[in-house]
Amino acid sequence: MTTLDIADGDLRDPLMHPYLGLSAYPDAPETLRRLKERGMKPAILSNGSPTMWASAVRNAGLDQVFDAVLSVDEVDVFKPHPSVYQLAIARFNAVLEKICFLSSNGWDAFSAKAFGFRVLWCNRFGQVPERIPTVPDGEVANLSGLPELFDICKN
Numbered sequence: 001m002t003t004l005d006i007a008d009g010d011l012r013d014p015l016m017h018p019y020l021g022l023s024a025y026p027d028a029p030e031t032l033r034r035l036k037e038r039g040m041k042p043a044i045l046s047n048g049s050p051t052m053w054a055s056a057v058r059n060a061g062l063d064q065v066f067d068a069v070l071s072v073d074e075v076d077v078f079k080p081h082p083s084v085y086q087l088a089i090a091r092f093n094a095v096l097e098k099i100c101f102l103s104s105n106g107w108d109a110f111s112a113k114a115f116g117f118r119v120l121w122c123n124r125f126g127q128v129p130e131r132i133p134t135v136p137d138g139e140v141a142n143l144s145g146l147p148e149l150f151d152i153c154k155n
Helices: 009-021 028-037 050-059 082-092 106-115 146-154
Strands: 043-046 068-071 100-103 118-122 138-140
Touching: 009 050, 028 146, 043 050, 043 082, 050 068, 068 082, 082 106, 100 106, 106 118, 138 146
Parallel strands: 043 068, 100 118, 118 138
Antiparallel strands: none
């Protein structure tokens, strides 16, 4: 709305409200549970607000799966700013190389790799790779085989 110089507050709420009721892709709940069973700590690192994500996670039935939901609200800047990716390191008191980052947004996956994370890109729709000098460590079309692929992050 900012880009198009639309300041209509009455329009903003109907456009944003659907985010509160997002459902997960069919392969996501079981995959996330399997990751958690393998000792991983699934988390969300989002440009979205905590309110939006709390609602979306609850609506998708994933409230017991995530160890953290991290929002850019904590640093007051959006991804791909490095301070956003730093939130995961701080929250989990982890070293950079021990975090495996997954995103379905190409720009986010490539930027997280440039930050230094190990990265898997879930390219569900066959997007063209970003023109960022680094590339993710792996690419998947869906989450079904993800727990096995996350072994990339253990090396």
